[in-house]
Amino acid sequence: MSRSQILIVVVAIALAAAMFFLPKVVVNKEDKGAIAENQEAAATPANHSEDDGHDHGATEGTAVEAHMTATPDQLMELATVRAQYKKAADAQSRTRLATELAAAYATVNKYDSAGYFYEVAAKARPGENSYKKAGDAYYEAFTFAATQERANEMGAKARTMYEQVLKNNPSELNAKTNVAMTYIATTNPMQGIVLLREVLTADPKNEKALFNLGILSMQSNQYDKAVERFQNLVSVNPQHVEGTFYLAVALAETGQQEEAKALFNKVKGMSDDPALATSADEYLAKLN
Template sequence: MKKSQLILIFAGLCTVAGLYALPKVVVDNEAGTTSVEDTSAQESSPTEVAGMHESELTSANRSQADELKATLASAKAPSEIRAAAGSLAAIYQNEGMFDSAAYTLEEAVAMNSTDLELIEEVGKAYYEAYTFALDKTKVENMAEKTRTYLNEVLEKDPNRLDLKTKVAMTYVSSANPMQGITMMREILEADPQNEDGLFNMGVLSMQSGQYKRAAERFEELVKYHPDNLQGQFYLAVSYYESKEKNKAKAQFEEVKKITQDPMILESVQTYLDKL
């Protein structure tokens, strides 16, 4: 399982990723009305934003990273550019420096602007950086970068619902959150079983305190995608928050059956002890 998935699960409902630093938007009510609560996140200074990619690597990967930087700077062939940038970005991702990974891939695109697959990789990398950003300015910057690159791919292939869900989520944290909610609803209209769409709508319902509606979304998710561990976990949490104690207990027990990860099991046990 990806590190990002585990962090989201371990965190439960804590504010540790961009998905939880969102405005409180009513996403699934019957009347379709919307309420927005302004979230006051601390803004970074221009100097901090400009230097956000200057973090030092903290492992033996430093020498390899320096070599890859030199290779990338002198590379001419598209294949060489892609390989060097991809390897360097992987080092940053493994160390949790997601913004630096995205910046590295963006440099490669600047050297090879016709590579649509590479453009998609940059968009996805910026989206990953966006989901881990807490600073308001950084969240906005990462969201804008995500939209810039993924929309370029969507212009060529508008049927890529996997990319459209990512773009939609970046709008939810913007000044116009309903644009993102509307996009997500459109995705589910086109594909009612869409895994990312169901998951994100469930998360957004949780974030706005609509736990019963969140449970409905996650029930649909695990019905069609039973291997989605995050969905299984958040379904249990939604039951718990909805005071559905019996359902919550049964669902947490189900989560225990499908993973052996000690950190997840510890989180599950914490909830079970409260029931």
Template sequence: MLNTKQIVVIVIVVVMIGALLAQPIKGLVDKQEQNTTAAADESSSMYTLKSVSELAKQGINTAIAEEISALEGQVEKAEGEEKVSLLQSLASKWEDLAKPIPQGFIYKEMAEVTPKLDYWVKSGDAFREGYTNQQDTALASALNKLAIESYQKAVDIDANNLAAKTGLGASLVTGSNNPMAGIALLREVVQADPKNLDANKTLGLFSMQSGQFDRAIDRFKTVIEIKADAESYFYLATAYEKIGQKSEAIAAYTKSKELAADPTLSQYIDRQIEELSK
């Protein structure tokens, strides 16, 4: 089920998509790059595990925050594998709290102590989750840059790792001046694994942004075959709507509403269906 934040983001995407379609992906990312790359380079060094941890502790249970602080104190005194073990415990604490940003820095530190593919991928995944839907643009740009760096480290270890290639591809499209390289990586992933959920979903979104709705429909149909969810049906419905296939759009919107079971999204979908039914 989508949470309220995800619903709001989806609605905003649909409202904005008309403007997005006037530009190819390359143009979109280049424009973003001009505004955010310099900020990301300057701000990424501003963010550390300590700074993001203190920010993440705001609003959580005081006792849990104190447990995390105590564990952080142990990490500072530890070395080698003992430090990695303590960092893993710390990452698990943040995972339980659904706070990905500190996890990104933790797995990055673990990978720097013990350079393992898994640590770099987990670091990239956490940074990517952290910058997705992030409203602080400076933080989002910094996290995107860190995600690219972590995934690139993973790919350097194993160039055939599909999780690393998918994450790197998606991060390059959203936060680099070479988005086509990212798309090429994602296409390599689906060529090797046609049912790769993450790569298909990401390519589907990029197809929508570039106005390639037929391709987006194919991608989201594949995604739904793998794992049907409200968000994927919502994007499928939007793609159908954009090419004038009203009955298919209504059917997909209806399925999205059923799976989401959320009043906010339901109200929006009801309005879309009403318009399509005229």
């Protein structure tokens, strides 16, 4: 599935808010066993066991299905780079190969492992960009997490990386927004909401912050606030498909049925995604 599709909320409010980061693939059942077997053989990092908290693809439940995208060529490349990394004798080569290995893991959507090796590279050669790559990978792992425990773990790792970014560049609003969303998964969700509001203070047109605050408003049944957030979002970007869809949902929940119908019909013309069209049709059937 692509980023233009509607998400299935897997766990808790944090992962509901992570609907912005959409599942990327659908795997046929008959393909899962063979792909999983091959991927596990090639995808476990050196000194990075299934029990050390970095590569739990096989234990992620339904989330692992979204990660099973590796082709034989990708698995071969991954195994090759891993072998080179293990054999690298000098620090410079290991740092370079850690970055290549992280990118290879990201290509097959193994974001926890990608984050681990980007972090290795960042610690060896610190810099805003290197820490951001690690944070982004861990954040993707956070959005795919199938359990609250796993979300907390990946969210904490993402925050640690992003804190290094924000220390040097406090105006990096994408990193700040992602930090905010990881806090939503903790026992202090208000900290995340405060950060999102800070992002909007700095950039009132920030689409990501507007979208996530809208989703959070819906999850807490504050549909009036959700309408306001999504209206602001679509005024900034009239082609924002997900924002338009959720604006229609929020309008329907606040009794503005005609406006909601118009937007659901509009959404169907904004994307050729059949899942999105089906969702819109289901809402229209309820409203008619």
